[in-house]
Amino acid sequence: MDPEAVVKAFKTWSLLAALVATGCTLTPDARETLASLPESVPAPDDNPTTPEAVELGRMLFWDPILSGNRDVACASCHHPDFAYSDGLAFPVGVGGRFISAARNTPTVLGTAFNGLTVDGQVPPEQAQMFWDNRAESLEAQALGPLKNADEMRGTAFGEDEILGELVTRLVAIPAYTTLFEAAFGAESVNATNLAKALAAFERTLVPRDSSFDRYMAGDDEAMTTSQIRGLHGFISQGCSGCHSGPMLSDYKLHNLKVPARIGEAGYGESVFPEPEGGAFRTPSLRMVTRTAPYMHNGVFETLSETVDFYHNIDHHIKVDPLVEGDVEVAHGQGDDILVFFEALSEGTFDRTIPERVPSGLPPAGGR
Incomplete structure (x- = not known):
């Protein structure tokens, strides 16, 4: 184990000792390691979260006009019924096709706080x-799916053509020119402001007032006694080594050797080939019970399967140092962690x- 991992492990066990010593009350150090969300949501200076930009972004988010075939919208894969994910291992892209080579759809909820540790x-x-x-800022992220052939662009337009096509479509709709003018001024329908509007709306999608947030505040x-025991177990098992901070993520890339899923390139092999599929970001655990399936490829249908994976990692394969070691969950502790x-x-939200x-x-393509 490298020195950084040793230090993190020491801090984790020190934190557990403090928790046990104080019963149900978290120490200041614990509240710093696992914290409630800030009240204010950060936004770039050149894209303040105004009501006008948010309303425009909301319409764009739900409108299939942004897809090459006019059949899917951002909301097709990020739907409130699934906590702004899609409930699928394989996302469904333009043309109604399952994208077997894609990654599991992450929730948009809380992405305004991405990078908060x-x-x-x-x-x-x-x-x-x-x-x-691979992208930085919600503005940059917003354009990614629009330009991707499998997700929203389709094959009728090239990657260098699609944004111009979308701008042409929006200019031709009077209601959109009015919304753009209200948000960004006259003659403001362009790809930059399209991304800004989507980002402004997404910054309003923040989960609030969870039991965890109120407890941490x-x-x-x-939180119930079982949930508090689960919090202690979560820390004692080392989960907070990566899932820390207000978003329960360190936003770093880790290689866990997650098994491939049926239909995925490399299915039948025990691990993903490297470098592709090697290291992926620690996901936030906000809304985690509502955003199944799990892992970057959606290979686990339940949280129980996911927790079992961490406690049965094949250590004959080189994995991230933070998950090295064979730690057994104490009797009953696994159920408490799930609670x-x-x-x-x-x-x-x-x-x-x-x-x-x-x-x-139809909003979201009629989903």
Whole structure:
């Protein structure tokens, strides 16, 4: 184990000792390691979260006009019924096709706080996006699926053509030109402002008032005894070594050798080939009970399967040092950890589905 991993392991066990010593009340150090969400949501200076930009972004998010075939929208894969994920291992892209080579659809909830760790918040322009951290900022992320042939672009337009095509479509819809003008000024329908509007709306999708948040804010009665035991077990098992901070993620890439799923390239092999499929970002555990299936490829249908995976990792294969070692879950502790996950998933969030969108197409492609 490298020195950094040793230090983190020591801090984890020290934190557990403090928890046990104080009973149900978390110590200041524990509250710093696992914290409630900040009240204010960061936004770039050049894209403040105004009501006008949010309303435009909401319409765009639900409108299939942004897909090459006009059949899917952002909300097709990020739907409130599934806590703004899609409930599928394989996402469904343009043309109604399952994208077997794609990664599991992450929730959009809380992405406004991507990069927020125990060390603080990164500037929103540097917030890491996607399973491999390949984009920075919600604005940059917003354009990725629009340009992807399998997700939303389709094959009728090239990657260098699709954004111009979408702008042409939006300019031709008077309701959209009005919304863009209200948000960004006259003659403002362009790809940059399209991304800004989507990002502004997504920054409003933050889960609030969960039992976990109220507990971390000082309400010792907010979580049940079982959930508190689960929190202690979560820490004692080393889960908080990666799942820490207000978003329960360190936003780093880790190689866990997750098994391939049926239909995925490399299925039948015990691990993904490297470098592709090697290291993926620690996902946030916010709304975790509502966003099955799990892992970057959706290989596990339940949280129980996911927890079992961590306790049965094949250590003959080189894996991330933070998951090395064979730690058995104490009797009953596994169930308590699953109950603790429920405390992370009880928050409220905007579930509004527009009755109509400016294009006149079915919102979210009629899903």
